[in-house]
Amino acid sequence: MRTRPLLSAIRTRRAVPWLVLLPLLLAATGSGVDEDPPADPASETVEVEIYLSNDTLGDPCTGKVFPVPRTVAADDPLTGALEALLAGPTDAERDEGYWSWFSDETEGMLRSVEIVDGTVMVDLEDLRPVIPNASTSCGSSILLSQLGTTALAAAEGASSVFYMIEGDHLVFYEWLQLGPPGHPLIDASNPAIVRHGNQWYLRDSLTGGPATTTFYYGRSGDSQHMLCDWNGDGTQTPGVIRLIDGRPNWLLRNTQSGGSADHSFIYGRADDRAVCGDWNGDGQQTPGVVRERADGTYVWHLHSWLRGGAAGVSFEFGQDQYPGELPPAWPVVGDWNGNGYDSVGIVQGHPDGQLQWQLRDATDAGAPDWDFVYYDGAIWGDHIERHAPIVGDWNGDGRDGPGVTRGSGAVSPQWLLRNDPSAGFADQDFRYGRHMDITLSWR
Ligand SMILES: [Ca+2]
Ligand SMILES: [Ca+2]
Ligand SMILES: [Ca+2]
Ligand SMILES: [Ca+2]
Numbered sequence: 001m002r003t004r005p006l007l008s009a010i011r012t013r014r015a016v017p018w019l020v021l022l023p024l025l026l027a028a029t030g031s032g033v034d035e036d037p038p039a040d041p042a043s044e045t046v047e048v049e050i051y052l053s054n055d056t057l058g059d060p061c062t063g064k065v066f067p068v069p070r071t072v073a074a075d076d077p078l079t080g081a082l083e084a085l086l087a088g089p090t091d092a093e094r095d096e097g098y099w100s101w102f103s104d105e106t107e108g109m110l111r112s113v114e115i116v117d118g119t120v121m122v123d124l125e126d127l128r129p130v131i132p133n134a135s136t137s138c139g140s141s142i143l144l145s146q147l148g149t150t151a152l153a154a155a156e157g158a159s160s161v162f163y164m165i166e167g168d169h170l171v172f173y174e175w176l177q178l179g180p181p182g183h184p185l186i187d188a189s190n191p192a193i194v195r196h197g198n199q200w201y202l203r204d205s206l207t208g209g210p211a212t213t214t215f216y217y218g219r220s221g222d223s224q225h226m227l228c229d230w231n232g233d234g235t236q237t238p239g240v241i242r243l244i245d246g247r248p249n250w251l252l253r254n255t256q257s258g259g260s261a262d263h264s265f266i267y268g269r270a271d272d273r274a275v276c277g278d279w280n281g282d283g284q285q286t287p288g289v290v291r292e293r294a295d296g297t298y299v300w301h302l303h304s305w306l307r308g309g310a311a312g313v314s315f316e317f318g319q320d321q322y323p324g325e326l327p328p329a330w331p332v333v334g335d336w337n338g339n340g341y342d343s344v345g346i347v348q349g350h351p352d353g354q355l356q357w358q359l360r361d362a363t364d365a366g367a368p369d370w371d372f373v374y375y376d377g378a379i380w381g382d383h384i385e386r387h388a389p390i391v392g393d394w395n396g397d398g399r400d401g402p403g404v405t406r407g408s409g410a411v412s413p414q415w416l417l418r419n420d421p422s423a424g425f426a427d428q429d430f431r432y433g434r435h436m437d438i439t440l441s442w443r
Helices: 018-029 077-086 091-095 137-154 169-175
Strands: 045-054 066-073 110-116 119-124 160-165 190-195 199-202 213-216 224-228 237-244 247-252 263-266 273-277 286-292 297-302 313-319 329-334 343-349 355-359 370-373 385-392 401-408 411-417 428-431 438-442
Touching: 045 077, 045 137, 066 077, 077 110, 077 137, 119 137, 137 160, 160 169, 224 273, 224 438, 273 329, 297 329, 313 329, 313 343, 329 355, 329 385, 343 385, 355 385, 385 411, 385 438
Parallel strands: 119 160
Antiparallel strands: 045 066, 110 119, 190 199, 190 438, 199 213, 224 237, 237 247, 247 263, 273 286, 286 297, 297 313, 329 343, 343 355, 355 370, 385 401, 401 411, 411 428
């Protein structure tokens, strides 16, 4: 469930515009020289260093790079340095053994660069067809060391570099076969629990420990609990379903605090499973309901506004393979492919203890785009062992991944969270909450 806060202000290093001070200095000395033409800021230049490989000086595959000077416009030396790097070494430098993936073929392929909270965000045109061999192990080491060292040398106060191709970081890191780092503008998901139906305990890290935000919201009899970004401000806040006269009332609040609902409406039927997601990619998460037919087929009804009424879109996806019996199937929602749109999924518990995830990247009927078993040690049938699937962007890369919380008896539930929508080991493993708490994620 990705949210995209507004870009914070762009901060790039600026050379001291000392020429601007010159008239003041001259006036202070009383020289009376006032016929100099005014300085043109655009014509000011500053010297920067770009970093190239040179295998006579050091092994390029280990990331060794060496500086050569460039003169760039003083008003934006960071952009100037990266543009100069992307234009490649000069002929004279090549004669001296300097080497780079970049040349006149890649010149001009910088789309933008800005510094966000100490991270240089570099957005490139699609380099992949121009320099395909840069994706090898040695090749990517050279590429990243040249770009990264040049960027950090020109970006005062920055400590890391984050790359995108045409605005999409997943494309860049998949090209180099690297796991994507956390996105500087996307918060990672964190654990939350709801106890006794109305006590909310949110924690701001993927570790055990005390809650960092605690409040009461709703009533102990409320039947379903959610954390979603109802107003699109980047923060997920509580929502509950309360059955009144057999009808599900959605009571949604825009802050992580107790108080009255900011939105209330009736949507769906009493037996529906309530979900919430950003179906249209506008940053605001809105309701959906999932209805199980007698044959176990799930029908999803989604809409992109905070009120009742007919669903905007309805379709079938998923099938409870053991309808009416344990193990159950759970509807789940997430942005599995990181495109900014939430979509649907089903987690099926199998009698042999496997949790099978079938996830689709679109909000319409069709085959799963992702189908895998994550966690195979579940035991069904009573409250001694309790398992629940959970979804979140645990590493803040913009893609939601699977998780399972498992609780037994007096022991605090174990959270087993995985970054990739695939079979494998947990990337995060900690205990948080108490047995029988409802487990959720938030950001
Ligand atoms: Ca919000
Ligand atoms: Ca939306
Ligand atoms: Ca998506
Ligand atoms: Ca993720």
